[in-house]
Amino acid sequence: MSSSVVGLQRWVSTTFAAQLSDGEATLRVALSAGGLVVLGVVLLVATLRWWRSTRPEAPVLGPLTVMDGRNFRSADPEVRRRLLESAREHQSTDDS
Numbered sequence: 001m002s003s004s005v006v007g008l009q010r011w012v013s014t015t016f017a018a019q020l021s022d023g024e025a026t027l028r029v030a031l032s033a034g035g036l037v038v039l040g041v042v043l044l045v046a047t048l049r050w051w052r053s054t055r056p057e058a059p060v061l062g063p064l065t066v067m068d069g070r071n072f073r074s075a076d077p078e079v080r081r082r083l084l085e086s087a088r089e090h091q092s093t094d095d096s
Contacts, residue, residue: 063087 066087
């Protein structure tokens with residue numbers, strides 16, 4: 001083992017292996033649990049704020065997703081027209 005690993009082991013054992021009374025151990029566990037609860041609440045609030053700030057894509061943009069596809073770019077004008085019409089029909093059925 002290298003000397004740095006041995007030094008790290010010695011530091012950890014002297015820092016964290018001290019004898020704790022029952023009260024100190026209970027306090028340390030309670031503070032750790034409380035910290036984890038606070039972290040969980042912060043993550044929950046951040047997730048809810050992010051989730052509410054995002055908006056679903058408007059159905060009007062449906063033809064744009066069709067236009068982005070490789071099939072649309074390589075198709076002739078008649079097929080392109082049909083692809084766009086089908087996207088618009090899909091959009092109108094979603095609205096009703």
